[in-house]
Amino acid sequence: MLITLEGKKALVTASSGGIGYAIAKGLAESGATVIINGRSEQSVLAAKERMSAELPVASLLTAAADLSDAAGCARLFRAVPELDILVNNAGIYGPGDFFETGDEVWDAHWQTNVMSGVRLSRAYLPAMRDKGWGRIVFISSESARNIPSDMIHYGVSKTALLALSRGIAKRVAGSGVTVNAVLPGPTLSDGFAALVADEMARTGKSLEQIGREFVQAHRSSSVIGRAARVEEVASMVVYVCSEQASATSGAALRVDGGVVDDIV
Template sequence: MKIDLSGKVALVTASTGGIGFAIAKGLAESGADVIINGRSAQSVQGAITRLQHDIHGATLYPAIADLSSAAGVEQLLGTLSGVDILVNNAGIYGPQDFYATDDATWENYWQTNVMSGVRLSRALLPAMVEKGWGRVVFISSESACNIPADMIHYGVTKTAQLSLARGLAKFVAGSGVTVNSVLPGPTLSDGFAEMMKDEVAKTGKPLEQLAKEFVMANRPASVIQRAASVEEVANMVVYVCSLQASATSGAALRVDGGVIDDIV
């Protein structure tokens, strides 16, 4: 299968590192023009430089904005035109005791993980529907189904993304625009590496080994019994954004390594 997204413009939010960067790279390799989003000029330019080094002739655009507020989304939208593919990857996570999670924390997670996608979809979907083609993808998580007891606030936002994506898919039914969710499981992302850096230094173990131990201790239902790579997650996203995926909409597609113990 050859995925060709030439002539398509893709916005990947929070795409300066981790899963977002891998998605941006996969889309650019498939011929799409990609808008790179991050919160600072330095991080955005750094990501663009890395991608230009890896992909000869890639067309990349900077979009500097913090999407945790309506003002930040408006700032981003003011720089955009003609977006065919929207990948809502922006998100935050972190463990916290439920009793200690105050309203401000809940609001920050809700605005960043859910409302950024609501606002961007509301602004960009009409033009996709008018053209008769478009792709919207929400990067959710296996935590949407397996709500973590130590990250309830996070899990709730990831579940909300599934509802949002399914509802939007029905809202634009028959238009040629698809809306889907992708659910990564434990992944060797930049965030995971940062979380484990002290353990790497203390034990001398490679990150991949520590990730495997983390999976087996915290996600023992994993079928692959390891963490996924960011490229493995990105591969699913690139396919969902492709012309070949035109019959897939309203779906929650798992790249969780089989962590969710469900046959559906």
Template sequence: MNIDLSGKTALVTASTGGIGLAIAQGLARSGARLILNGRNEASVARGLQALREAAPDAQVHAVAADLGDAAGVQMLLDGVGSQPIDIVINNAGTYGTLDFFDTDDATWEHYWQLNVMSGVRLSRALLPAMVQRGWGRVVFISSESARNIPADMIHYGVSKTALLSLSRGLAKRVAGSGVTVNAVLPGPTTSDGFIAMLEKQIAGTDKTLEQAGREFVMTHRPSSVIQRPASTEEVANMVVYVASEQASATSGAALRVDGGVVDDIV
């Protein structure tokens, strides 16, 4: 399968590291023009360097904007300007363990604004033009935690479950238009934060990162079928496919790249 996104422009939020950067690299290698986004100029500079190392011929424009509130989303939209956006990957989000009874309203609001409302706002702004042109792709990066709610971060799980409702509802709202809307659900993945956590765990031991990753998965996600974390590239491969012409019959779907963590045949 040859995925060719030449002539398409893709906006990937929070794309200066981790899964977001891997998605941006995959889209760029497939020929898409990229709009890179990070919270500040320093992260954007690091992301641009990494992207150009992976895809030297990439056409890329970068916008620094923190999407944790409406003003930050508008800053991103202003930075995009009037250029048509064909693909939107809503990857911006945060996570962290916190007991339900210690999770205050401010924390719930922060997770809701960043994990959910950033995608709501961008979709509201960019979907109408996709519908008018008769082609577009919107992808929400959810999580296996949307279906396998973790007891130690319920606030996170709730925000990721909301993305499944949002993506399905939007797919139905633009039905028949040539625009598809889907959610991708990663499981444990070797993102920058995950690797940093493992490095702390193995400091002073003779364990490798690979060993630590497998142990983490089998301890915390024992239902995993692959019995290891996925790489960011493996998650990105699914997203690039969903963003392609070849995925034109896939819309309103919740596509798992969780290594089989969710024990479900559907």
């Protein structure tokens, strides 16, 4: 299968690092013009420089905006008023006991993880629908279906994205615009690397080895028995954004290594 996104413009939110960076690079490799987004001008310019070095033929733009509130989303839409592909990847996470997690933490997760996707999808969908083609992808998580007891607030926000993507897909049914959710499982992202940096330094173990041990200890239902690479998540997103995926909409597509233990 040859996926080409020549002539398409794609925005990947929170793409200055981690899974978002890998998705942006995958879309650029397929020929799309990609807008790299992050909270600061410094972060997006650094990501653009890195990606340009890794992929000299990439067509890249940048748009700095903090998507944790309505003003930041509006700023991004003004900077990039039209798209073919929107990947809602922006999100925050962090452990916290349910009884000690206050409203401010719940609200921060809701605003960034859910409302940024609501606001941007609402802004970009009308033009996509009018031209009869578009792709919207929400980056959810296996935690949407396998709610972690130490991050209930995070899991709830990711479950909301499944309902949101399915509902929007039905709202634009027959328009030529597809809307889907992708659910990564444990992934060797920049965030994971930062969390285990001390352990790597103390034990001398590689990131891959620590990821494997984490999966075996905390996600023992995993079929692959290891953490995914960011490129593996990106490959699913690139496919969903392609012309070849035109019959896939309203779906929750797992890249969780089989952590969620069911057959659908």
